[in-house]
Amino acid sequence: MSGCDKEYLNPSTASDVQVLTNADGLIAVCNGLQSRFTTGGALSPLYNTVAAGGLTTRELLIINQGNIEEFNVSLGAGNVTNINGVVRNLWTQCQLVRANADLVLANANNAADPGTRSGIVAYASIFRALAIGTLAQYFEQLPITTEANAPFVSRTVALQSAVTQLEAAATQLAQTPVSADFTNKIIGGINLPNTVQALIARYSLFAGDYDKAIAAAGRVDLTSRSVFNFDELARNPLFEVAFGNRNVFEPFDVNLGLTGALAPEAGDRRIPFYTRANPTATQNRGTGFYTASAAPIPVYVPGEMLLIRAEAYARKNDLANAVTELNRVRTSTAAATTAGSAAFPTAPPGANLGPYAGPITQEAILFDIYRNRQVELAFQGFRLEDNRRFGRPGAGTPGAERNRNFFPYPRSERENNTATPPDPVI
Numbered sequence: 001m002s003g004c005d006k007e008y009l010n011p012s013t014a015s016d017v018q019v020l021t022n023a024d025g026l027i028a029v030c031n032g033l034q035s036r037f038t039t040g041g042a043l044s045p046l047y048n049t050v051a052a053g054g055l056t057t058r059e060l061l062i063i064n065q066g067n068i069e070e071f072n073v074s075l076g077a078g079n080v081t082n083i084n085g086v087v088r089n090l091w092t093q094c095q096l097v098r099a100n101a102d103l104v105l106a107n108a109n110n111a112a113d114p115g116t117r118s119g120i121v122a123y124a125s126i127f128r129a130l131a132i133g134t135l136a137q138y139f140e141q142l143p144i145t146t147e148a149n150a151p152f153v154s155r156t157v158a159l160q161s162a163v164t165q166l167e168a169a170a171t172q173l174a175q176t177p178v179s180a181d182f183t184n185k186i187i188g189g190i191n192l193p194n195t196v197q198a199l200i201a202r203y204s205l206f207a208g209d210y211d212k213a214i215a216a217a218g219r220v221d222l223t224s225r226s227v228f229n230f231d232e233l234a235r236n237p238l239f240e241v242a243f244g245n246r247n248v249f250e251p252f253d254v255n256l257g258l259t260g261a262l263a264p265e266a267g268d269r270r271i272p273f274y275t276r277a278n279p280t281a282t283q284n285r286g287t288g289f290y291t292a293s294a295a296p297i298p299v300y301v302p303g304e305m306l307l308i309r310a311e312a313y314a315r316k317n318d319l320a321n322a323v324t325e326l327n328r329v330r331t332s333t334a335a336a337t338t339a340g341s342a343a344f345p346t347a348p349p350g351a352n353l354g355p356y357a358g359p360i361t362q363e364a365i366l367f368d369i370y371r372n373r374q375v376e377l378a379f380q381g382f383r384l385e386d387n388r389r390f391g392r393p394g395a396g397t398p399g400a401e402r403n404r405n406f407f408p409y410p411r412s413e414r415e416n417n418t419a420t421p422p423d424p425v426i
Contacts, residue, residue: 076403115179
């Protein structure tokens with residue numbers, strides 16, 4: 001008797017090989033990259049990077065300790081274990097985004113039209129960079145390939161890999177503009193050329209390549225916008241889980257948890273944009289980009305590019321240019337811009353402060369840049385990365401401003417990858 005065939009195929013789904021062999025399939029996977037990174041509530045990297053960055057640095061305050069995963073992140077130190085849900089979701093979802101982006105990039109030539117191929121490469125490069133860059137903010141090392149027992153590389157090497165791919169995408173975009181076919185089929189909101197340059201600037205800064213950061217940030221058109229769009233089905237994850245209620249977390253206080261010399265300056269117009277001074281009993285103190293299910297979240301805000309240039313110049317000890325860029329942020333009087341209506345701002349208003357008047361020293365200027373980053377980029381997931389990079393008091397030291405330096409590697413990775421390094425002490 002012949003044996004029966006037990007390979008059961010689902011006729012409603014397509015295999016990776018089938019999907020990646022044509023432009024429409026590749027674009028569908030690109031749309032899936034954005035969906036996985038931005039939606040899914042507490043599962044999404046977008047939610048977990050804001051939670052992880054804010055809860056480790058007193059930017060955010062736990063309202064209900066029953067949210068045990070977030071509560072343990074707010075406690076820090078040994079309370080954050082390798083089975084913590086925030087840690088696990090950051091790692092797993094970002095690695096899935098990175099792996100799927102790599103699949104798209106490896107098969108991009110299957111898109112016959114050059115303009116469609118250019119859009120596919122740029123889009124996949126952006127989400128590969130976002131996935132790697134997000135992980136590099138929380139883990140000392142990470143794998144950037146998909147294979148059995150994938151080797152780990154340092155966070156700097158990982159960031160450099162993201163930048164290299166973005167630079168290749170930028171070259172391709174410059175040579176071959178994106179086709180209308182790609183634009184009509186991709187989720188709208190992301191300006192590809194500007195976002196590629198913005199992420200080159202962001203991750204070059206994190207990797208310590210200041211010249212590259214300055215140049216890329218200078219190529220971003222600050223009048224354009226690039227956002228993750230949402231609706232009632234694909235909901236803004238921060239509004240859905242936290243800022244739309246008083247059950248998980250909210251801003252630590254109206255000063256964003258900043259004290260002493262770091263406290264925001266009086267009259268800073270960004271503070272009432274990001275927080276409610278007198279919320280009702282049922283209102284979350286936080287506002288900003290998380291005010292409605294369909295509120296778009298910016299991929300970057302224009303002020304980030306100016307502060308990247310200011311910091312990079314300062315670290316090169318070019319203090320005059322550092323102050324010039326810093327003052328573009330401090331003295332801005334621009335209103336919060338909108339996407340469709342005033343209910344959906346895509347950048348904070350200008351700070352409307354006076355120009356920098358402190359000592360013209362590298363230390364003093366970097367301090368003011370750091371303070372302005374904490375306000376300009378509130379609740380965008382950068383605070384732990386910034387706190388380490390600016391040498392603020394670390395976990396376990398007097399006056400600590402963060403409760404961990406890096407996260408432990410998830411147990412799911414350790415049990416399936418023999419190359420997983422030892423966990424950081426704190």
